[in-house]
Structures are given as C-alpha cells and as structure tokens.
Amino acid sequence: MWTLALACAFFLSIHVLISGSRLKEQLVDAIGAGIYKLLFALLSLGGFFWMVTAFFGARSDPFNHHFWEAPFILKTIAFVFNFVGLMLLIVGALSPSPTNLKGARHWPDEPVSGIIRISRHPVLAGIALLSATHLVCNGNLAAWVFFGTLLALSLLGANSIDRKREAAFGDAYASVMRRTSIVPFLAIFQGRVAFEPAELGVLRVMVATSAFTVLVVLHELLFLRPAL
Template structure:
C-alpha cells in the first residue's frame, strides 16, 4: 500500500500545484524555464503513475476487503457509465468540439465519472484509496479551474464535425477497453465476456 500512496502523492501532487500553489508554480516556471519545468513535471508524473500502477497491483494481491462485493449486474451499470467518461476524455483532446466548448474541462469531469463509478463496484481498501483520491482531486481541481476562469471573459465555440469525431473516437475507445483491454491490462472483465 505504501507504493500506491507514494505514487498518488507524486502523481496527484504535481497535478495539484495550480490548486494549492499557483504562485509557487508560476515562480518555478520562471526560474527553471517553461520547457524545463514541464519536463520535470512530466518525469515526476510518470514516476508517480508507475508507482500507482505497481502499488495497486501489489495491494490487489493481498486485498483488505471493506464491505461485501456489489451484485454482478452493477459491473454492467458501471461499464455503461464509463461510456461518457471515455467521450469526455477524448473531447478534452479534440480541438474545437462542442463538448469542450460547453463543459470547458471535460477531462476533469471524465475523471470524476471514472473514479465514482469504480468506487461503486470495488470494495477493497486499495480501491477506496485509489479511486477516492482521484475523485477528491478531480472535485478540487474543477473547483480551482472554475475559480481561475471567473476572471476570464473568453468564449469558446465548437464545431459539430469535431464533436462527432470526439464522440466516435470515445465510443470506439470505450468498446475496446470494455470488451478487451480492461481484461488484458487490469485482469478483470467489466462485462463478464
């Protein structure tokens, strides 16, 4: 569990600098240089992510069960809930789509859906630590970014064709993950296939 917690501290810590230390982040960028700061940020993020994956895998080998597992049908409900999460994630990267124009930060909302959905169907301490940490981070990050944007008067518009691309790629990515990749990467088939 220590590796999981350390990984979360590193990964979510660097992703939280704008939440808790905007001025510090700005001064570090100025003193290091933007490219150097982003390189260090990326290296810490990758190291933290690797520790999260490794630590979660270790914790799953000797799980601390907190409550009875939910019924099997809940996995199907959560799998369906993951569909908008994938679309939101993709929409964050497709320029000028209507989802991003409307929601402004679809990735953060996608992380919220992902974390909450996984909290519903998982019942171990490692699950609560992992998904609960990401959910808390996403809530705080969304609050922080909305607070920063209050001073901005920019309006983003989206294009229908870009939205169709975001939705199509999101649905395809969800299907690949739901029917194949989740089982291969995580060892659990969310749809029982």
Template sequence: MPTLLYLASAVLLFLSHAVPSWPGVRPALLGRLGRPGFMTLHSLLSITTLTLFVLAYRGADTAGHLFFPADGAAKLAVALMPVAFILMVARVTTRFGEPAAPRPAAGIYRITRFPGSMGLLLWALLHLQATGDARRVILFATMAAIALFAMVKNDWVLRRSPAPKAAAFRAGTGAVPFAAILFGRQRLVLGEIGVGRVLGGLALYAAILHAHPLVFGVDPLYWLP
C-alpha cells in the same frame, strides 16, 4: 508496510497533479522554465509518481473489503463508461485556450465546463461502486480526488481571472453536465462535438473493454452468459 507505501504513493500521485498546477505555482514555473520546460517537468513528475503508484498497487495487501458492491454495479459501470470516454476524448480534441482566458464555449464545453475532469470522475466513481476491496478503493478514490481538485482549481482560476473571456465562459457554462443547457445559459450543438469524437470515444472504450481482462485481470463482462 506495503499498504503504507501504497497510501504514500497515492498522496504523491495526487500532489504531482495538484502542486504544479496550483495558481501561483504554475505561472512561476512557466516564467522560469517556459512552456516546453514546464510541460516536460510536469510530464516526468506525473509519469514517475504514476509508476511508483502502480508498483505500490501491485505490492499492496489485497485482503479485506471496505464494502460489497450492490447488485448490478458492474452492469451500471459497463453501461455508463462510454460516456466517460466520450467526455475525455472530446476534451482532448477540443481547443480550450488558456486556463484564465478560455475560448468561447463550444462543442463539449456547452455540455459541461470540465469535460475531461468530469470524464475522469465518472470513470473513477463507476469503478469505485463496482469494487469495494481496499486496494482498488484507494486507487479509484485517488483518481476521483484528482478530478475533483482539477474542477475546483480551474473554477477558482476562472473566478479570479480579470479576463472578460473567463467571466463569459464561466457564466455561460455549468460544471454539472447539461445544467447550463437546462437553465437556458447554453444550447446544445451536436455538430460542434462531431460524430468523429463520439466514434473515437466508443472505439477507445471498446478497445479498453477488450483488453481489460488481459491488462487488469478483471473481465467487466463476467456477468454475461
């Protein structure tokens, strides 16, 4: 039963992100509730389902592995996690505009069309390949599913939008990091990203790394002498 509740809470967590942001649902809720009301409802729903998910996670059966991590999996996660944090910090601190009418691509958006979702996906996949037990596989697979859904949904919104800004943004950016730059559709402007965002991402990573054993009970640096 605890495992079934955990799986159900994972589905609810995914739906709490997917349903309110679904094209058609989001505009209807915005029209009825206004932006402040929509953001409040979305936040409460997300916090509630996340709390249920955490409680179910703590009570789930921890026995059994679906796979065993490869040698060096933990080292790979530690080495690449700063990239995930920089992507997410840059996303939060860079103005985007409306989903169907984004601002011209600048900063981190020159590197990837979906910096926040790409950062979350990288975080989830790095942890997924470094774990293997059923409880944490469900956790990180759920987060990866949320990130992938966000990317697919946002790309769908851009493609369906009649706004010229949306078409220009999509044509000039790429989902895969650095793809648009490599194919000449975009150029790298490090000054737009800024040293502050990079340092902010690294500082947040260092703080999480330090708190990880206390908060999550796992030391990512256990392999160090």
C-alpha cells in the same frame, strides 16, 4: 498498501501543492516555463506509473480489505456511465476548449460549442466519472485509495482552473462559466445552453466508441477483471 498510499500522496501533492499554488509561479520564474513544463510532465508521468504499479501490487496485499461485492445491476449502470465518462475524456481531449489559455483569445465572441456544452472541463469530468464508478463497483481498500485519488484530483483540478482563469480574465471567463457547468449535462438540464450532438464531431465520437469497445473486450486481460 503503504506503497500505494505513498504513490497516491505523491501524485496528489505535485498537482495540488505545486501546480495549484503560487509555488508554480516561483518555479517558473526560477527555471523558466519550458523547463518547468518538462519537469512537471515527467513527475506526473512517473507518479502515475508508480500509482498504477502500486495499485496492482496492492490488490494481493493482506491489508487490502474487501468490504463488498457490487451487484450486477450496479455494474450494468456503471457500464453506461463508464461509456459517458470515456466519451467525455476522449472527445474533450480531441476538441478545442475555451477553458485553456489558447481559447482565451476568442472570449467572449466565440459561443460555447461542442463538448463544452456538456462540461466545461470534459477531460477532468470524464476522469471523475470513470473514477467514481470504479470506486463504487470495487469494494476493496486498494481501489478506493487509487480511484479516490483520481476523483479528488479531478474535482480539485476543475475548480482550480476555474479560479485561475477567472482571476486572469475576469468577466470574459465568467461568461463562459455562466453558460456551462463542471458537472456533465447540468447546464443543459438547467437551460443555460442547448445540447447539439452534431457539434461533438463524428470522428471524435467514433474514436471514443472504438476505444471503449477495445477496453471492454480486453478489460480482463489488461486489468485482471471482467468489464461486467
């Protein structure tokens, strides 16, 4: 469990203390943007791999206390939310986004469209949703530490991006924030933007659905637990 805690602390620290602070600017000035991105990517991949291996190792640790077993109805509800979360993650990763620096060139003329109507940070929202459902349905300490770290990082990351983009682009990004939400579907429910499923892209939705199906079928083989 200590290894998992250290791995999660390392992964969270490099994103919050480096990427989410002025230290990033200082490092970019010192070593250049290209080298910084390469080093940060390597640290992130290494940190995540450490987290995953530590998580699987901690599942059999005597300190990995089991607090409860999720009922089947809760697992069924989580199954649906997992589909939504993976859809957000994959469709978001395959879609252009007004929240990245490249999209800044089109503000404020380009209307909010596609997956951004659902969440302006679809990838992070998808990770947060997947993490939350797995945290609730896995009543053991190792799962709470692992998925809790991913959930916290997703929420902190979304807010950090908003602050940086608003500081850099002012009213242009503020207009995007007014028409969208971080929480999936909130802006749609509030009437700030319309839901247009056709804008998601048939191919993107098919890729996400296929990935979800494969993960469900292979879940027990890959993660040593059935999907339901």
